[in-house]
Amino acid sequence: MTWLIRAAAIAAVLHITPAVVLVKRPDAVQALLPGADAYFAREVHLSDVDAHRLHEVVDWSPEDGVLAFYTGKTGSTVVGALEFVRVDTPHGPIEVAVGFTPAGRIRGVIVTKATVEMKPWVLEAVAGGLPERYRDLKPGDAPAGAAALAGKTGNLAVYIAGEVDKGVTRALAAYGAFYNHVRA
Amino acid sequence: MLYELRRMEAPIKWLVTCLLATLGLSYVFGALMVSLYAGFTPARVAATYAGPEMSMPMPPESTMVVNRPMSMADFAQPEVHTVDTNLLIQDTHVHVPMYGVIAAALGVVVLGLSLRRRWALGLITLLFAAPWLDFAGMWLTKFVSPRFAVLTLLGGWAMGGAYFIVTALAVYQMWWSPKGVAA
Numbered sequence: 001m002t003w004l005i006r007a008a009a010i011a012a013v014l015h016i017t018p019a020v021v022l023v024k025r026p027d028a029v030q031a032l033l034p035g036a037d038a039y040f041a042r043e044v045h046l047s048d049v050d051a052h053r054l055h056e057v058v059d060w061s062p063e064d065g066v067l068a069f070y071t072g073k074t075g076s077t078v079v080g081a082l083e084f085v086r087v088d089t090p091h092g093p094i095e096v097a098v099g100f101t102p103a104g105r106i107r108g109v110i111v112t113k114a115t116v117e118m119k120p121w122v123l124e125a126v127a128g129g130l131p132e133r134y135r136d137l138k139p140g141d142a143p144a145g146a147a148a149l150a151g152k153t154g155n156l157a158v159y160i161a162g163e164v165d166k167g168v169t170r171a172l173a174a175y176g177a178f179y180n181h182v183r184a
Numbered sequence: 185m186l187y188e189l190r191r192m193e194a195p196i197k198w199l200v201t202c203l204l205a206t207l208g209l210s211y212v213f214g215a216l217m218v219s220l221y222a223g224f225t226p227a228r229v230a231a232t233y234a235g236p237e238m239s240m241p242m243p244p245e246s247t248m249v250v251n252r253p254m255s256m257a258d259f260a261q262p263e264v265h266t267v268d269t270n271l272l273i274q275d276t277h278v279h280v281p282m283y284g285v286i287a288a289a290l291g292v293v294v295l296g297l298s299l300r301r302r303w304a305l306g307l308i309t310l311l312f313a314a315p316w317l318d319f320a321g322m323w324l325t326k327f328v329s330p331r332f333a334v335l336t337l338l339g340g341w342a343m344g345g346a347y348f349i350v351t352a353l354a355v356y357q358m359w360w361s362p363k364g365v366a367a
Contacts, residue, residue, distance in 0.1 A: 018221060025259045039254040050247045063268070065243050070254060088270055178247070 004104045017092060017116035022123075024093050025097075027083060028110045032099025036072025036079040043068050044178045058173045060166075067174050081179060084112065085167040091118050094160070096167030098134075100160065100175055109134040109168055114160075122156035125149060125164070133161075139176025143168040189296035197358040200293055204351045207286060211347055216341065221265045231264045232332035233272070233322045264293045272326060276319055283315035283343075290350050294300060297353050307349065314342035 004054045011108040015048045023031075029039070046054065055061050063086065072079040086093050093117035099107040109117075114122045125145075133145040146162035153161075189200060218224065222232040268273065291308045299307070321335030 018217065018267070026256050029256070030261050039256070039259075041250075041252050041254045041258075043250045043252075045244050045248045045250065047245060047247045048243050051243060070259075090270075090274075090289070 001046050011078045013133070017118075019113055019115055020119055021098075021113055024114045025084070025112060026132070027070070028084075028097040028112050031110060032082050032097060032108050033070070033072030035074050037075075038073045040071045041068060042071060042081075042179070046178070048127045050178070054173060054177065057177075058166075058170050060170045062174070063148065067178055069175070069179050080107055081175065083171045083174060083176075087120070087163050087173045089163050091115060091126075093169070094118060094122070094163055096164055096171070097159075098168055098171035098175075100179075102180065104138055106134050106137045106168070106172070109164065111160075111164060118160060121154075121156040121160040124153050125160045128153040128157055130157075130164060131163050137168070137172065139172045141172065143172070187296050188298060189293070190298060190361055191355060192296070192358070200358065202353060203289060204293070204353075204354060207290070207347060208351065215344070224337065226331075226337060228264075228331040229321075229333035230267070230325055233267055233333065233336070234330040244261055267322070269326065272322060280315065280319060283318075284312070286338060287311040287315065287325050290347065292311075293354050294349055295359055297350075299353070307346065310342060310346045311350070317342060325361040 027085060029036075032171050033039070034080060046062070046065045047066065049067050051061050068083070070082045072082070080102055083096060083098050083100075087096065093113070094115075095113035097110045097112050099109070101107045104114050111122050111126065128149050132146050133148045134143055137143060143165040145168070146158050149158045149161045189197065192200075200327030222229055239286070290311050294304055294307050294311070316339070317335050319336075321332050321337070321339055324335060326331035
């Protein structure tokens with residue numbers, strides 16, 4: 001409720017600017033699933049119970065109740081998995097691509113979309129080393145990109161890092177609970 | 185009526201002309217933005233506002249998984265820009281007051297035109313009804329039926345049409361009608 005009131009108050013003075021693609025999805029896929037020559041989508045349609053469980057953990061539900069993971073393979077060898085997670089902010093949505101190694105640790109994080117307004121903040125956060133802060137995290141770990149950038153970049157870059165933290169938290173929770181633990 | 189644009193001093197006419205030109209510029213870019221993010225056909229508007237929420241099936245009783253192969257081309261496919269409920273709340277909150285201010289500004293211009301009362305009333309009603317239709321269409325498309333996308337299109341065209349009528353009449357009456365030139 002507090003979030004809603006805050007969002008409404010901020011929206012009252014801010015105009016949501018159009019979305020811009022920062023990194024095209026195919027480029028993000030190639031960067032986060034390096035060397036893969038075959039790709040598979042694994043769409044997990046969550047039951048009410050599981051959707052509620054995920055919501056309790058990260059205060060988020062995926063669009064349409066479907067988690068989409070993308071797996072990359074080279075021959076029969078799994079290169080890793082990837083998720084695109086959307087985070088709605090009072091300034092508009094951002095999209096974060098989170099790639100995992102076969103061992104289940106984060107290989108990389110790329111902000112693929114933002115809005116015109118947020119783009120410079122994202123670029124500053126990325127230039128400040130934000131993606132490196134997530135490398136090697138595993139489900140259960142807490143991303144702390146915003147804390148790492150505090151004092152080193154501008155406040156708006158730190159703000160964006162906090163939003164990216166949310167996306168990575170969601171990706172970690174979804175991956176940990178549903179990627180390998182639900183049978184097709 | 186004391187307030188008649190055609191009889192106003194040139195600086196006032198120029199002020200109104202600049203206002204109309206500025207609004208016209210914003211309308212042109214508004215239309216370009218619509219073409220980029222929503223489109224001008226009922227199908228594209230419905231895809232933007234109804235999105236997957238309209239066709240969303242009930243959640244399964246137990247979580248289920250669907251696997252399918254993907255090609256790189258699948259990742260490259262352009263995504264349909266969708267506006268979910270949260271974003272539509274924000275859009276409505278931000279746009280409707282601004283549309284109200286624009287309709288009021290154009291309405292003040294209408295008051296200064298030499299028009300029959302019924303035409304003036306009709307034009308003022310159109311100025312305000314157009315954004316109502318626009319946003320009513322978005323909400324009805326999302327929560328009632330994608331068929332209401334046509335309302336949004338109607339509202340958008342009505343906004344453009346009302347602006348065009350007001351501007352054409354105002355510019356003509358201020359700068360070209362005999363009384364206007366003499367003022």
